[in-house]
Amino acid sequence: MSQELISGTIAGILGDTYIGEMEDSALLELPGPRIAMTTDSFVVDPVFFGNGDIGKIAVAGTVNDLAVSGARPLYLTLAVVLEEGFALADLRRVLRSVRDAAIAAEVKIVAGDTKVVRRGEADGIFLNTTGVGVLERPFTLSSRALRAGDxxxxxxxxxxxxxxxxxxxxxxxxxxxxxxxxxxxxxxxxxxxxxxxxxxxxxxxxxxxxxxxxxxxxxxxxxxxxxxxxxxxxxxxxxxxxxxxxxxxxxxxxxxxxxxxxxxxxxxxxxxxxxxxxxxxxxxxxxxxxxxxxxxxxxxxxxxxxxxxxxxxxxxxxxxxxxxxx
Amino acid sequence: MSQELISGTIAGILGDTYIGEMEDSALLELPGPRIAMTTDSFVVDPVFFGNGDIGKIAVAGTVNDLAVSGARPLYLTLAVVLEEGFALADLRRVLRSVRDAAIAAEVKIVAGDTKVVRRGEADGIFLNTTGVGVLERPFTLSSRALRAGDxxxxxxxxxxxxxxxxxxxxxxxxxxxxxxxxxxxxxxxxxxxxxxxxxxxxxxxxxxxxxxxxxxxxxxxxxxxxxxxxxxxxxxxxxxxxxxxxxxxxxxxxxxxxxxxxxxxxxxxxxxxxxxxxxxxxxxxxxxxxxxxxxxxxxxxxxxxxxxxxxxxxxxxxxxxxxxxx
Known part of the structure; x- marks a missing residue:
């Protein structure tokens, strides 16, 4: 798979959920100055499981991390590390999960990156999603806020x-x-x-x-x-x-x-x-x-x-x- | 290496450059509503080379991507995928490079993640950095802006x-x-x-x-x-x-x-x-x-x-x- 094929596949499958330009910085507008930001890499083995896959986890995990901080998730980046030989059909399946989860979470994928490593230098596919959300509530959630009786x-x-x-x-x-x-x-x-x-x-x-x-x-x-x-x-x-x-x-x-x-x-x-x-x-x-x-x-x-x-x-x-x- | 040792090592070496809490969303204030966001994974082989290493590249690459879009780089996230057996001394060396490059670039590392995979499932160390910068200039750089004579x-x-x-x-x-x-x-x-x-x-x-x-x-x-x-x-x-x-x-x-x-x-x-x-x-x-x-x-x-x-x-x-x- 060439870099271009992969980038094209990603943009094609993500569709409207994808507003970035692969390889470039996305220019974005935020509705407020207070944000939450979080990152996670995903290496789940196996890549596909009963009712989900690495693509769904990668979106849900980062969206949930933003949401539990009290933020409204807005933007995700998606970085893909592929082992040479990972099937294009499997990549498409993962990307469809990314798209569907992003739609469910009402977030946009705003920037991406793909790296291909040689056979044996990774295990199939690893993803990273990094998310930004906006903090719009007048209060802050904090693990330091617990009181007796809660x-x-x-x-x-x-x-x-x-x-x-x-x-x-x-x-x-x-x-x-x-x-x-x-x-x-x-x-x-x-x-x-x-x-x-x-x-x-x-x-x-x-x-x-x-x-x-x-x-x-x-x-x-x-x-x-x-x-x-x-x-x-x-x-x-x-x-x-x-x-x-x-x-x-x-x-x-x-x-x-x-x-x-x-x-x-x-x-x-x-x-x-x-x-x-x-x-x-x-x-x-x-x-x-x-x-x-x-x-x-x-x-x-x-x-x-x-x-x-x-x-x-x-x-x-x-x-x-x-x-x-x- | 346990997860805790790694997280502790990362926070310890990054020092003042690191303002996040590993595993949690960082809560941040932006000086303006227009931002640039970009992501990159780094898999350079060898990890250490003549005058740099994967840590320096991971910061420089993402900071430069933000800067060429006209943004002032502010915040980076850092996600680490480690192959079991990667030497702690090498991890420390990579992290010192991350820290030094972040200081040079005047950016803060605001959130992190570490995943360890088994031997043979990755090649040493992979990094992902995702960056946010603020767009403060009254003009926009664009590859669509070129004119004859430039x-x-x-x-x-x-x-x-x-x-x-x-x-x-x-x-x-x-x-x-x-x-x-x-x-x-x-x-x-x-x-x-x-x-x-x-x-x-x-x-x-x-x-x-x-x-x-x-x-x-x-x-x-x-x-x-x-x-x-x-x-x-x-x-x-x-x-x-x-x-x-x-x-x-x-x-x-x-x-x-x-x-x-x-x-x-x-x-x-x-x-x-x-x-x-x-x-x-x-x-x-x-x-x-x-x-x-x-x-x-x-x-x-x-x-x-x-x-x-x-x-x-x-x-x-x-x-x-x-x-x-x-």
Whole structure:
């Protein structure tokens, strides 16, 4: 594939979603001076999975990262690294996913780049998307804003994306029963913020590191403690079974379309109602509460009460992450 | 290397240049609503070369892309894909280059991402930088703005970066005599625009596709013809010799710190003076002129007069590019 063929293919498939000129800077107008900016590379293996592919993840991941910061996602760049020999038909399929996800997220692809490396120097296709969104709300979401009494909400089944990918990769046979949750959630987040305003303290996309990492970072940033109730955590039995087989803890598995929100107690019902209006968040539930550090294990700690009433600490795990889940 | 070690290393080495929070969206203030945005992935092989490395190229390339669009570069994101086993010492060296180039370019790194893939699934290290700059000038540079009588300026020796890298890779022995020209040129471009204003029609960083591609794209975009004088093109004898050995044409080789400017005739002397004030552009020279299509080979064509007086067409080449020069 020549550079020109690839550039032409990209521009052709992205269509109206693509307003940039490949290779050049895009000149853009912003509706306001306060922006959010984020970047992510995507190396998911396999490239295609049950209900998504690297193209969908690349758009959803970056759009969700912007949206959870309170921004309205506007512009994405798309950079492609291709291994020589990657099939043109597969590239087209990935690009159609990019286009469809960009349409769903109401963002434009404004600039692109393609690099081809020789066989064996990459694995199929890697993508990078970098996004800019505009901050238009009069309040700011922050992991430092948590207060005792706030509720912790999770919007979907924990670990599904990771188990789907790992099952495909390892041939475990769970991939038909546990699907990836990969989804664009910017419209969901906008709804919740429209309804609950600054009653929403903070939102995080549960990706690398899983819920265990998100809540620990929240607790540390706000110098509070968080108490989770294991009996209400949304976990599919098949996911729990697969995680057991793989020797991994669902609390630390990545999702790609699952949010953790911390919301003021009085806004919790409104937030859940707004979330339940979206099929991707039909399982949204309160899974825990923010408490003063002195009342629990100390500021920055997360504890979880098991179904048997036993309390354990949810540690902030360091160390190797599972590779290439996104 | 764990994810945390890598993130810590990145934040530690980038220091004050780094204002983002790895993994999160950066919240930024822009001085104006009109922005330029561009993205590039970098896969240069070898990672380290005579007078630069992938880190320097990744910053310089994106900063230069913003600057040639007339923007003042402000913010970069940095995404790293690492092959398992890539040495931490090498990562640190790359990051120091990123930091030094960001300081030289007066940009901040505002967000980052790191993905580790297994051995054999990438080749050492790949980077992506995506940049945002603010458009503050009352005029716009455009490849559609060329008029008959404008002069074409090239600021440095053609092909040096490519020959340096290819010589290193193929063991040709030219790498000590032909160095990469990789350089941040945003300050040079700002000077020229300050002095010549909209007398500057268009600027392009001569990268992939070389001067031959740049001038053809200019000629087509403005529906004019361009006439080049081969006898004044800045080409080192060693570069010409190496290109001959490799069977490649210097006109299509990439640089990483070489500009092609099209400037109104009456601003040419001022532009050259401004360029010569910078050591990176000490060799800046007029190499051609824009003419009406009807007076030459037709709109969109580029012709070059050789030292022997023979006129040839500089074609817009399609087809395979040399891999991994940047």
């Amino acid at each position: 509720r912790v909400i999770v919007t979907g089944f924990l670990g599904d994306h990771s188990i789907h990918i790992l099952s495909l990769r390892e041939g475990l046979g769970f991939e038909q029963r546990v699907h990836s949750d990969c989804a664009v959630l910017s419209h969901v987040i906008a709804d919740v913020l429209d309804i609950c305003g600054d009653g929403v303290r903070c939102i995080r996309d549960i990706t690398r590191g899983g819920l265990g990492t998100v809540v620990n970072e929240f607790a540390q940033a706000s110098a509070v403690a968080i108490e989770l109730d294991a009996s209400v955590l949304p976990i599919r039995p098949e996911t729990a079974m697969a995680a057991d087989m793989l020797g991994v803890d669902v609390m630390y598995l990545a999702n790609e379309g699952n949010l953790c929100l911390v919301v003021a107690a009085e806004e919790t019902e409104a937030a859940l109602k707004a979330l339940h209006a979206h099929p991707e968040c039909a399982r949204a539930a309160v899974v825990g509460e923010v408490v003063a550090g002195a009342d629990a294990g100390g500021a920055g700690t997360v504890r979880m009460t098991g179904a048997d009433g036993r309390v354990s600490t949810v540690e902030l795990l360091y160390g190797a992450q599972l590779p290439r889940l996104c | 002069r074409v300026i090239v600021t440095g020796f053609l092909g040096d970066h490519s020959i340096h890298i290819l010589s290193l890779r193929e063991g040709l022995g030219f790498e000590q005599r032909v160095h990469s020209d990789c350089a941040v040129l945003s300050h040079v471009i700002a000077d020229v625009l300050d002095i010549c204003g909209d007398g500057v029609r268009c600027i392009r960083d001569i990268t992939r596709g070389g001067l031959g591609t740049v001038v053809n794209e200019f000629a087509q975009a403005s529906a004019v013809a361009i006439e080049l004088d081969a006898s004044v093109l800045p080409i080192r004898p060693e570069t010409a010799m190496a290109a001959d050995m490799l069977g490649v044409d210097v006109m299509y080789l990439a640089n990483e710190g070489n500009l092609c400017l099209v400037v109104a005739a009456e601003e040419t002397e001022a532009a050259l003076k401004a360029l010569h004030a910078h050591p990176e552009c000490a060799r800046a020279a007029v190499v051609g002129e824009v003419v009406a299509g009807a007076d030459a080979g037709g709109a969109g064509t580029v012709r070059m007069t050789g030292a022997d007086g023979r006129v040839s067409t500089v074609e817009l080449l399609y087809g395979a590019q040399l891999p991994r020069l940047c």
